[in-house]
Amino acid sequence: MKIVLLGMAGSGKGTQASMLSEKYGVPHISMGDLLREEVKSDSPIGQKIKEIINAGRLVPDELTVNILKGRLSRSDCSKGFILDGFPRNVPQAEMLGKKFDAAILLELDDSIAVKRLSGRRQCRECGKIYPQGNKCSACGGPLYQRDDDTPDAIKKRLEIFHNDTKPLIAYYKKEGILKTIDASQAVDAVFSNIRNALE
Numbered sequence: 359m360k361i362v363l364l365g366m367a368g369s370g371k372g373t374q375a376s377m378l379s380e381k382y383g384v385p386h387i388s389m390g391d392l393l394r395e396e397v398k399s400d401s402p403i404g405q406k407i408k409e410i411i412n413a414g415r416l417v418p419d420e421l422t423v424n425i426l427k428g429r430l431s432r433s434d435c436s437k438g439f440i441l442d443g444f445p446r447n448v449p450q451a452e453m454l455g456k457k458f459d460a461a462i463l464l465e466l467d468d469s470i471a472v473k474r475l476s477g478r479r480q481c482r483e484c485g486k487i488y489p490q491g492n493k494c495s496a497c498g499g500p501l502y503q504r505d506d507d508t509p510d511a512i513k514k515r516l517e518i519f520h521n522d523t524k525p526l527i528a529y530y531k532k533e534g535i536l537k538t539i540d541a542s543q544a545v546d547a548v549f550s551n552i553r554n555a556l557e
């Protein structure tokens with residue numbers, strides 16, 4: 359079961375990826391987590407990534423793809439994986455060169471995404487993200503609104519997402535593996551629709 363999840367911020371992509379991972383017994387590979395782990399490990403590649411990020415630049419695709427390929431070649435991925443956060447555009451998909459069984463698009467109206475994201479709060483202490491509130495239920499830390507979760511910043515991110523993702527959606531559609539799911543529903547309803555689409 360090799361699945362790639364596509365969806366804008368606020369579509370619940372990470373949550374669905376975790377649920378699918380549990381259901382199908384294959385690892386949830388989050389590109390963001392992979393890069394963070396690499397930096398944390400302080401490996402030579404990790405140090406390089408840290409420098410790039412600290413300089414405010416984007417991690418080059420070639421580096422990202424190499425890290426991801428390494429992760430996907432590990433034995434726990436032999437039965438499949440749920441890929442979340444990569445590829446974000448067609449050149450990245452081509453560079454990765456992986457065949458998936460399904461590309462799941464979590465579709466959401468921009469207005470709903472803006473509403474969800476602008477209410478979002480993150481814990482200052484442990485980094486956990488909540489849909490609302492002011493105190494972290496995990497560690498008791500204070501919650502705050504991230505700079506990139508203001509309405510203007512969100513609109514900018516959605517615009518970039520649409521520009522990059524439209525060709526990617528067409529790409530997977532052409533391959534015959536695209537499944538489009540309405541992500542405006544409750545988490546459990548979205549999950550059951552994904553499962554139905556995969557069967």
Ligand SMILES: [Zn+2]
Nearest residue numbers: 481484494497
């Ligand atoms: Zn916390």
